[in-house]
Amino acid sequence: MPNYRPPAGLSGTPTRVELAAGTPLYRVHAAHRAPEDFNPVPAHCLYGGGRFDSTACDRYGYLYAGLGPATAVCETLLRGVPFDPSGGPRLVPRVAVAGRRLSTLRLTTGVTLVSLTTAGDLAAVHQDSWLVQTEAHEYPYTRDWAHWIRHHTGPWAQGLVWSSKREPGDRTVVLFGDRCPPDALEAAADDPVDFGTPHGEEWLNSVLQPYRVQLPPAEGLF
Incomplete structure (x- = not known):
């Protein structure tokens, strides 16, 4: 549906989902960024960026x-x-994990999200699974749709939640910094997992193993 422009109005009723205070969230992020910091940099309207990033057309931390x-x-x-094709494990380039870590966050307050999890949820915002399943080359369109959804669910919608494309058994969220309290997230007591350490590499490979993925061997790296 990339060529289907959002309609002028919203005729459906978006599905509201509440995440309670204390809910843990898990974030992979650059080590130089605090785990609870929202990304303040808008994506380009046409190039790069993530599925539901802000752009110059609608600026918000995400x-x-x-x-x-x-x-x-x-x-x-x-x-x-x-x-x-030979059946071997998939390899994640080491450059993809350089300078990254996984942090555990907890919500300090409840947040209200627009659910995009079911076909009914998506239909309520005039969409289908394309919105949450399409690949990166169509992200300029999904960002435009996110801006439209925000426009029609303000000020109550503090983010979106949908079934993960790469782990369909679980969900992914994006939170909007302009609609969440400044202290809505706090870093959990658990130490972050730094992927550039022996412990972090072992942990990461253990998580990736069920997906037939691993980091390439690097003898003498540590």
């Missing part, structure tokens, strides 16, 4: 997270990683 740690890892690292 933060993506998984409801489980494996989901956060899969959503971040498994984009465009093909299966090996």
Whole structure:
């Protein structure tokens, strides 16, 4: 549906989902960024960026997270990683994990999200599974749809939640910084998992193993 422009009005009733205070969220992020910091940089309207990032057309801080740690890892690292025709494990380039870590966050307050999980949820915002399943080359369109959904669900919608494309058994969320309280998230007491350490690499490979994925061997790296 990339060529289907959002309609002028919203005729359906978006599905509201509440995430309670204390809900854990898992985020893979650059080590230089605090785990609870929203990304303040708008994506280009046409090039690069994520599925529901802000752009110059609608500026807001945004933060993506998984409801489980494996989901956060899969959503971040498994984009465009093909299966090996010979049946071997898929390999994630080491450059993809350089300077990254997984942090556990907790909501300090409840948040209200627009659910895009079921066909009915999507139909309520004039969409289908394309919105949450399409690949990166169509993200300029999905960002435009996110702006339209925000426009028609303000001010109550503090983010979106949908079934993860790369781990369909779990959900992914994006939170909107302009609609969440400044202290809506706090870093959990658990230490972050730094992927550039022996412990972090072992942990990451253990999470990736069920997906037939691993980091390539690097003898003498540590």
